[in-house]
Amino acid sequence: MKRLLLTLCLLTTVISIMTAQNVRRVRRGIILVDTGMTVRAIEPYKGNPDNGAGYAGIVNRYKRTFPQVNVYCMVIPNAVAYYCPDSVQSWTQTERPAIKEILSKLSADVKAVDIYDTLKAHISEPIYSRTDHHWSPLGAYYAARQFSQAAGIEFKDLTAYEPRAIRNYVGSMYTFSREMAIKNAPEDFVYYVPRDSDYSATHITYKRQSKKIGRRRWKRFLTASEPETFSFFRNYEDGDANAYCTFMGGDMNTTSIKTAVRNNRRLLILKDSYGNALPPYLFASFEEIHVVDCRYFLQNMVDFVNNHAITDILFANNLIHASMAKTSLAYTRYLTQKTTTQHEIQ
Secondary structure, eight states, rough: OOHHHHHHHHHHHHHHHHHHEEEEGGGGOOOSSSGGGGGGGEEOOOHHHHHHHHHHHHHHHHHHHOOSSSSEEEEEOOOOHHOOOGGGGGGGHHHHHHHHHHTTTTTTTEOOOHHHHHHHHTTTTTTTTSSSSSBBBBHHHHHHHHHHHHHHHOOOOGGGEEEEEEEEEOOOOHHHOOOOHHSOOOOEEEEEEEETTOOOEEEEEEEEEEEEEEEEEEEEEEEOOEEEOOOOBBOOOTTTTTTGGTTSSSSSSSEEEEEEEOSEEEEEEEEGGGGSSSSGTTTOOEEEEEEEEESOOOOOOOHHHHTTOOOOOOOEEEHHTTHHHHHHHHHHHHHHHHOOOOEEEE
């Protein structure tokens, strides 16, 4: 009996040591889970409830500003919501209550798209990147499918898409953490391109520029280009850390897509980088899709919505961005700012 108890104690000790080794916190508070080729880097959530309430408030304001438009709010969970071990939950705030709180503050005429449980049902699948802070295109697919149900539109199954892979992908979490464990565990970045989909895309791109004012002073500006046609999907070689930018080339643009659909539905997606992966799944759902980032936009939003006859607005921000005051402030500014090709960055 003593030998059995000793064996059990040793086994418990070994398991505890393994757990301690397999979960650790590194630079910028990033949580590393597991080791070897299955290591996962997770960004902790440290949100401010007041900022979350402000985010719900600006969503409600857009509905008041555009009463004829269907307004939806999708708060996207981060990987920490699903993959952070219970033993280190103190290293992050819990995301589920924060998402519920934001959605609870939406007005009755705003349609909440609560994707938390939908994604949770697929956590055994690669719905979030292991080496990057974004969700994966597969996670975005499940979210887009739920949005389509809320919007009452046609939606194509994943079998209608051609899967493409960028091999040996190591994303942003290595840059953030500088941990070799991440660099040494590349993954496949798999995205999905619609088959037999007739669409065209244009975009306005933005650049940051600096101008010298006086002898020692500089001013920073955001400058917009003229609209130009482009390919929605950008090709990257295996091993390229920018693979997530395959969608529209990244964040610094305002994109407009015209499709072959004729249902008088035109969608505006207001997003951060998580939202970049959503539009391809909606090419068969809307006549037009317009994509505006919460950091780069130099037009007046009221004019933009009216000029494009927008019928649906989807707010698609990840919880970390939805919990930042600057996200809501940007969406607020868009409603009143004058359309320009250059804006000073404060």
